[in-house]
Amino acid sequence: MADLRDQTLGFRLRREWPAYIYLIPTTVVLLFLNAYPVAYTVYISMTDFGTGGRGSLLHYQYIGLGNYYRAILGSGGPTTLTLLENSLFWAAGSVALFLIVGLGLATVMNQELRGRAVYRTLILLPWAMPAFITILVWSNMWQYDYGIINELLATIGVRPIDWLGHASTAWTALFVTNLWLSFPFYTVVFLATMQAIPKDLYEAASIDGAGSFSRFRRITLPYLAPTIVFVGLMGFLFTFNNFYPIYLITSGGPGISTQIFITESYNKAFGSVGATPELSTAAVYSVIDFVIIVAITVVVIWRTDLTRNWLK
Amino acid sequence: MTGIRLENVTKRFKTTLAVDDVTFSIRDGEFVVILGASGSGKSTILRIIAGLEVQTSGHVYIGDMQVDDYEPRDRNIAMVFQSYALYPHLRVYDNIAFGLRVRRVPREDDPDRFRRRTRQEIDDRVRHAADLLGIGDTLRKKPSELSGGQRQRVALARAIVRDPEAFLLDEPLSNLDAKIRSSARIELKRIHEQLKQTFVFVTHDQSEAMTLADRLVIVDHGRLLQFDTPENVLRSPANQFVASFVGSPEMVFLQGALTSVGGAYAFELDPVRIPVRGASSPGPTTIGFRPWDLAVDRAVGPGALSAVVRGVERLGSSDQLFLELNRASDHGVAPPSGVSLRAMAPAYEFQIGDTVGVTIRADRALFFGADGARLDALEGGTA
Amino acid sequence: MRRRRGRKWVRLAKRIASHAVLIVAVLFALFPVYFIAITSFSKIPIASITAQVLIPKMSQLTLASYHAALYGQYPTFGMLLENSLIFAGSAAAIGMALAAFTGFALSKFNFPGRRSFVYFILIISLFPSFLLIIPYYFMFAKLGLIDSYPGLIIPYSAGAVVFSGILVKNYMDSIPDDIEEAALVDGLGRTGAFFRVLLPLCYPVLGLAAFLAFVGPYTDYALAHVFITSSGKETLALNLYSIATTDTGASNYGVVTAFAIVMSLPIVVFYIAFQRYIIGGLTLGAVRG
Numbered sequence: 004m005a006d007l008r009d010q011t012l013g014f015r016l017r018r019e020w021p022a023y024i025y026l027i028p029t030t031v032v033l034l035f036l037n038a039y040p041v042a043y044t045v046y047i048s049m050t051d052f053g054t055g056g057r058g059s060l061l062h063y064q065y066i067g068l069g070n071y072y073r074a075i076l077g078s079g080g081p082t083t084l085t086l087l088e089n090s091l092f093w094a095a096g097s098v099a100l101f102l103i104v105g106l107g108l109a110t111v112m113n114q115e116l117r118g119r120a121v122y123r124t125l126i127l128l129p130w131a132m133p134a135f136i137t138i139l140v141w142s143n144m145w146q147y148d149y150g151i152i153n154e155l156l157a158t159i160g161v162r163p164i165d166w167l168g169h170a171s172t173a174w175t176a177l178f179v180t181n182l183w184l185s186f187p188f189y190t191v192v193f194l195a196t197m198q199a200i201p202k203d204l205y206e207a208a209s210i211d212g213a214g215s216f217s218r219f220r221r222i223t224l225p226y227l228a229p230t231i232v233f234v235g236l237m238g239f240l241f242t243f244n245n246f247y248p249i250y251l252i253t254s255g256g257p258g259i260s261t262q263i264f265i266t267e268s269y270n271k272a273f274g275s276v277g278a279t280p281e282l283s284t285a286a287v288y289s290v291i292d293f294v295i296i297v298a299i300t301v302v303v304i305w306r307t308d309l310t311r312n313w314l315k
Numbered sequence: 316m317t318g319i320r321l322e323n324v325t326k327r328f329k330t331t332l333a334v335d336d337v338t339f340s341i342r343d344g345e346f347v348v349i350l351g352a353s354g355s356g357k358s359t360i361l362r363i364i365a366g367l368e369v370q371t372s373g374h375v376y377i378g379d380m381q382v383d384d385y386e387p388r389d390r391n392i393a394m395v396f397q398s399y400a401l402y403p404h405l406r407v408y409d410n411i412a413f414g415l416r417v418r419r420v421p422r423e424d425d426p427d428r429f430r431r432r433t434r435q436e437i438d439d440r441v442r443h444a445a446d447l448l449g450i451g452d453t454l455r456k457k458p459s460e461l462s463g464g465q466r467q468r469v470a471l472a473r474a475i476v477r478d479p480e481a482f483l484l485d486e487p488l489s490n491l492d493a494k495i496r497s498s499a500r501i502e503l504k505r506i507h508e509q510l511k512q513t514f515v516f517v518t519h520d521q522s523e524a525m526t527l528a529d530r531l532v533i534v535d536h537g538r539l540l541q542f543d544t545p546e547n548v549l550r551s552p553a554n555q556f557v558a559s560f561v562g563s564p565e566m567v568f569l570q571g572a573l574t575s576v577g578g579a580y581a582f583e584l585d586p587v588r589i590p591v592r593g594a595s596s597p598g599p600t601t602i603g604f605r606p607w608d609l610a611v612d613r614a615v616g617p618g619a620l621s622a623v624v625r626g627v628e629r630l631g632s633s634d635q636l637f638l639e640l641n642r643a644s645d646h647g648v649a650p651p652s653g654v655s656l657r658a659m660a661p662a663y664e665f666q667i668g669d670t671v672g673v674t675i676r677a678d679r680a681l682f683f684g685a686d687g688a689r690l691d692a693l694e695g696g697t698a
Numbered sequence: 699m700r701r702r703r704g705r706k707w708v709r710l711a712k713r714i715a716s717h718a719v720l721i722v723a724v725l726f727a728l729f730p731v732y733f734i735a736i737t738s739f740s741k742i743p744i745a746s747i748t749a750q751v752l753i754p755k756m757s758q759l760t761l762a763s764y765h766a767a768l769y770g771q772y773p774t775f776g777m778l779l780e781n782s783l784i785f786a787g788s789a790a791a792i793g794m795a796l797a798a799f800t801g802f803a804l805s806k807f808n809f810p811g812r813r814s815f816v817y818f819i820l821i822i823s824l825f826p827s828f829l830l831i832i833p834y835y836f837m838f839a840k841l842g843l844i845d846s847y848p849g850l851i852i853p854y855s856a857g858a859v860v861f862s863g864i865l866v867k868n869y870m871d872s873i874p875d876d877i878e879e880a881a882l883v884d885g886l887g888r889t890g891a892f893f894r895v896l897l898p899l900c901y902p903v904l905g906l907a908a909f910l911a912f913v914g915p916y917t918d919y920a921l922a923h924v925f926i927t928s929s930g931k932e933t934l935a936l937n938l939y940s941i942a943t944t945d946t947g948a949s950n951y952g953v954v955t956a957f958a959i960v961m962s963l964p965i966v967v968f969y970i971a972f973q974r975y976i977i978g979g980l981t982l983g984a985v986r987g
Contacts, residue, residue, distance in 0.1 A: 021807070021889065022807035026800060026815070029819075032796065033822060033856070036852065040834060044825075047833075114712075114716060122723075122724060128728065129728065131968075131970075132958075133935070133965070134917060136917070136938065140955075183730070244826035244827075244828060246920070269828070272831075296825075300824060367883075388882055388884070400874070400877050402881075402895060414883075417884060417890070418885040
């Protein structure tokens with residue numbers, strides 16, 4: 004045939020090329036402000052910046068994977084392990100709480116209640132307040148000697164608890180604060196999804212003899228499953244690297260029992276005043292953090308087929 | 316003259332062949348309906364004419380211009396979508412005026428240069444189109460406030476107002492309530508007569524197609540099966556598929572054989588024997604007939620099929636009997652029992668359970684070969 | 699049938715329990731906000747903040763803290779506000795534009811390399827943005843952009859691009875293709891169709907994208923702390939953080955909380971005004987996955 008305009012690569016390019024133009028600004032921004040810094044961080048992680056004992060910002064040299072060896076298998080191993088455990092616990096525990104409370108509240112709100120919209124607006128209101136302000140306030144509330152939580156407990160006869168002094172109570176404080184920060188979001192998202200379920204499914208089910216638990220299990224949950232996975236994953240990733248709650252409330256303490264990768268990395272980079280920042284160590288933690296995150300994301304998306312119909 | 320011509324148009328989507336070497340020519344001012352089942356490629360053909368899809372090979376001509384390399388906006392066509400595709404954020408007036416505002420027209424003083432339309436020009440055209448379709452009082456409303464029928468008319472108005480070279484309509488009546496659909500059909504025909512423009516209309520509804528079309532394009536699996544007037548398609552279908560697709564009630568097919576004794580051909584289906592004029596190679600042949608081409612008698616005469624009355628439909632003017640054929644004999648090419656067919660006969664004469672004789676009118680029967688193609692050389696009955 | 703008796707009472711009990719649960723949730727959610735508000739209106743120093751919070755006494759209320767917050771700052775509250783608005787506003791505008799372009803390109807075009815591009819931006823965005831501060835500092839120091847307006851606005855703009863871009867893409871996916879096709883047939887090119895038809899239909903999700911792109915920079919402390927060295931460009935967040943952490947006694951709680959509330963007002967107003975769009979855009983983007 005003289006002219007064969009097939010769906011070839013060249014053909015698609017001719018028709019769809021404007022897309023590239025539209026993506027140029029974003030690509031430039033992401034390369035410059037995302038890809039390059041990441042590459043730079045990886046590079047730094049393989050130098051002795053700050054740990055070479057030379058005491059100067061400008062002198063560092065490439066030392067390959069030595070830092071990693073030290074951090075994972077060597078002397079830094081226990082610390083890295085603790086950071087890993089803490090980070091995972093922090094993220095997984097928080098998300099579990101978010102999902103349970105979010106689902107529960109959404110279920111309650113899904114009924115035909117009066118003033119439902121009012122409740123929804125009210126619980127979302129704190130979300131409009133800047134996070135670090137409210138976290139500072141929470142930090143203040145958890146204080147042993149003047150925190151309002153202990154004072155309130157005192158009014159009902161409970162002895163003041165040194166929240167931030169012990170690992171278990173510190174984690175409790177962190178989880179409660181984090182729950183406060185996030186539960187409105189999850190509630191609203193689940194509620195919206197639930198409301199999209201056609202009502203006659205429930206009617207048919209109750210005629211068929213299903214009680215409320217059964218209806219929830221067989222109708223509501225399957226509908227919610229993709230959303231649960233999606234926001235669960237998003238929440239996990241977000242919490243894993245959520246800096247402010249831990250930094251402002253416990254500073255990783257007591258000791259490093261609540262320290263996670265991101266806060267330790269920040270400390271190594273900006274923590275000590277005057278001395279050379281241990282940037283290479285900070286970079287190593289950043290990279291380890293990144294690798295774990297990417298691995299978890301890839302696995303979850305792969306196993307749950309989350310993006311099946313997403314790209315035409 | 317603004318006809319539309321397709322030459323050997325083929326469209327392949329990755330592995331599927333959606334349009335297979337289609338060629339046809341539409342005359343200026345004609346109302347052509349592209350009829351086919353879902354997935355037959357009819358919408359794809361329309362979209363190729365519009366420029367929304369680019370064909371894999373072949374050419375499209377609008378007027379005398381080859382438009383293969385032209386974007387939809389430069390083909391001077393208007394399209395009405397099945398979902399109407401009205402702009403939700405604009406009022407009806409602005410929906411209709413949209414295409415006018417976007418394009419420029421040649422200047423009167425210097426046809427090589429272009430100008431925008433004036434507000435007055437746009438207003439005149441919009442109101443004219445709106446009045447033509449009876450939606451003049453909805454101009455200030457938004458699409459979400461309109462009924463389905465109104466939205467459909469806005470979509471039509473939007474197309475009309477641009478005065479294009481051709482109108483392309485993709486199943487525009489399919490989403491309407493049954494009640495409105497027939498009046499919409501008539502109105503559409505009226506508009507076509509008034510505008511005298513070329514209309515290309517796609518549908519899967521054969522009654523719609525038969526009513527509206529000047530000529531029909533019948534497609535199946537991407538291939539063009541027949542391109543003719545509705546009467547011709549009904550009377551002389553190109554093949555068995557076409558014959559079964561158009562016409563209501565459906566044509567009935569029975570498998571028999573074409574025999575030749577001496578020089579005389581006949582179609583045999585025990586106990587039926589229809590002499591046939593014309594010539595063809597003997598072998599398995601299918602006979603097709605319409606319910607109104609059958610005669611039903613109380614007695615089973617010689618050469619008549621035996622059937623049992625299973626249902627009676629009293630419609631007044633055109634009573635119908637639902638019959639089930641009996642097995643006449645155990646050998647030869649007998650009709651399979653259980654084949655149900657409808658026949659027109661006065662209902663009062665028969666009751667459920669009666670055994671009746673069915674005779675096929677020889678001169679109205681059609682014959683199809685093993686491959687489904689119509690054996691148009693054959694005619695029933697003796698000279 | 700065992701269900702018939704007592705049905706009305708069961709329903710009523712369920713209703714009461716539901717309301718109770720929701721009220722508890724609301725109290726839990728609003729308590730810290732209430733705490734902040736009361737503190738900001740209280741006379742400082744105060745004997746027992748707990749008592750005041752539980753049973754506010756009119757005699758202990760004052761606007762002194764607000765006065766101190768607004769007038770007692772160096773640099774002036776006005777200047778801080780101006781800087782914050784410049785940084786966050788510019789970042790929001792740029793971020794919104796980027797999100798719109800990206801979402802459009804990903805949603806309505808099927809270009810070679812689309813899959814790889816999406817995987818790339820998704821993965822690259824997983825790097826803890828917080829830790830990008832370290833390389834940012836070095837990069838921008840070399841460019842001499844530390845302590846400048848563009849220097850901070852650029853990183854801020856990059857923050858929400860991927861997430862907002864995906865939100866816009868999801869939203870645009872739900873706009874039927876034939877609206878764009880109708881615009882094409884009506885005489886627009888793809889660019890015209892984008893700006894005049896698709897974009898106006900995306901206002902809800904764009905509003906959400908702008909809101910997110912604004913809130914982040916507006917409340918950011920970490921990046922601003924590293925990038926801004928002259929007090930002339932100090933932002934509200936920076937100032938708040940320093941007054942909140944310099945003196946941990948009870949004496950400046952009033953000022954801190956008053957400052958925080960005033961600083962939050964633009965966001966709260968914005969949020970209440972566009973609540974419908976924000977929640978709508980949120981759920982549509984999130985529900986689609």
